[in-house]
Amino acid sequence: MGHGKRAQKCRTIDRKTAKLSFYGCLSSRIFFNALPSPRSFFKDRNYSCFINHLVIVMKKAVVLLSGGLDSAVTLYMVKSQGYEVHALSFDYGQRHSRELKAAKSLAQEAGVVSHQVVSLRLDQWGGSSLTDSTMQVEDGNVNREDIPVTYVPARNMVFLSVAASFAEAVKAQDIFIGVSQVDYSGYVDCREEFIEAMENAVNKGTVMGAEQNIPIRIHAPFIHKTKSEEIQMGKELGVPFELTWSCYRGGTKPCGTCDSCLLRAKAFEDAGVVDKALV
Numbered sequence: 117m118g119h120g121k122r123a124q125k126c127r128t129i130d131r132k133t134a135k136l137s138f139y140g141c142l143s144s145r146i147f148f149n150a151l152p153s154p155r156s157f158f159k160d161r162n163y164s165c166f167i168n169h170l171v172i173v174m175k176k177a178v179v180l181l182s183g184g185l186d187s188a189v190t191l192y193m194v195k196s197q198g199y200e201v202h203a204l205s206f207d208y209g210q211r212h213s214r215e216l217k218a219a220k221s222l223a224q225e226a227g228v229v230s231h232q233v234v235s236l237r238l239d240q241w242g243g244s245s246l247t248d249s250t251m252q253v254e255d256g257n258v259n260r261e262d263i264p265v266t267y268v269p270a271r272n273m274v275f276l277s278v279a280a281s282f283a284e285a286v287k288a289q290d291i292f293i294g295v296s297q298v299d300y301s302g303y304v305d306c307r308e309e310f311i312e313a314m315e316n317a318v319n320k321g322t323v324m325g326a327e328q329n330i331p332i333r334i335h336a337p338f339i340h341k342t343k344s345e346e347i348q349m350g351k352e353l354g355v356p357f358e359l360t361w362s363c364y365r366g367g368t369k370p371c372g373t374c375d376s377c378l379l380r381a382k383a384f385e386d387a388g389v390v391d392k393a394l395v
């Protein structure tokens with residue numbers, strides 16, 4: 117069906133159901149997240165198929181869950197906001213599966229509605245010490261200015277693209293990613309300008325965003341927060357920090373010397389919180 121015919125059909129549906137939809141809108145705003153206000157319902161000339169709004173049954177979120185600290189606090193924050201949470205993790209050929217184990221434990225502990233683990237073998241071409249076993253994970257340096265070899269080429273662009281597909285499939289309007297551009301390793305795909313550009317692309321490349329006027333939002337709630345602020349928030353939310361895993365090197369205990377371990381240790385120290393993962 118062409119765009120014009122579809123819009124015409126939708127207008128017909130809307131006329132027939134306008135009264136019903138309006139009252140449905142009023143009552144269901146109690147339960148539904150993505151509905152327009154009654155005013156915008158009538159003002160919005162692009163409400164091509166109002167019925168589309170009704171398929172969003174409650175406010176749903178897709179949360180990127182790596183198993184690390186940032187994603188764990190994000191998960192608990194989103195859950196505390198009353199979302200139906202769909203967690204998304206990636207088996208991307210990373211050096212170790214320890215963080216995936218952490219992600220599974222966190223998803224279970226938080227009681228998410230679903231947890232998808234998507235296999236995306238970025239180690240097929242490597243290009244990072246996290247996805248190429250012939251490269252070494254170097255020791256961390258918190259004063260470094262260049263981007264370390266632990267950077268995985270376009271990782272968050274790939275992950276957010278998959279998250280957009282998942283979100284559209286389950287009719288979730290909100291995607292959450294726990295990146296920060298404050299105390300981080302300089303990764304370009306953790307910066308605000310990238311997140312904004314990605315959100316823009318998602319809304320141009322999904323039916324929800326481009327045709328149904330149900331924009332998908334990408335939230336990066338910690339983008340301007342320090343890790344220690346995250347930890348404080350996580351403590352208040354009851355995040356089980358002992359289930360999280362940050363070390364790039366894997367193993368049974370964090371190495372304590374990689375970039376990720378150093379950033380984590382400093383953040384817990386600054387927050388005045390004991391890192392239970394090390395106890």
Ligand SMILES: [Zn+2]
Binds near residue numbers: 363371372373375
């Ligand atoms: Zn480490």
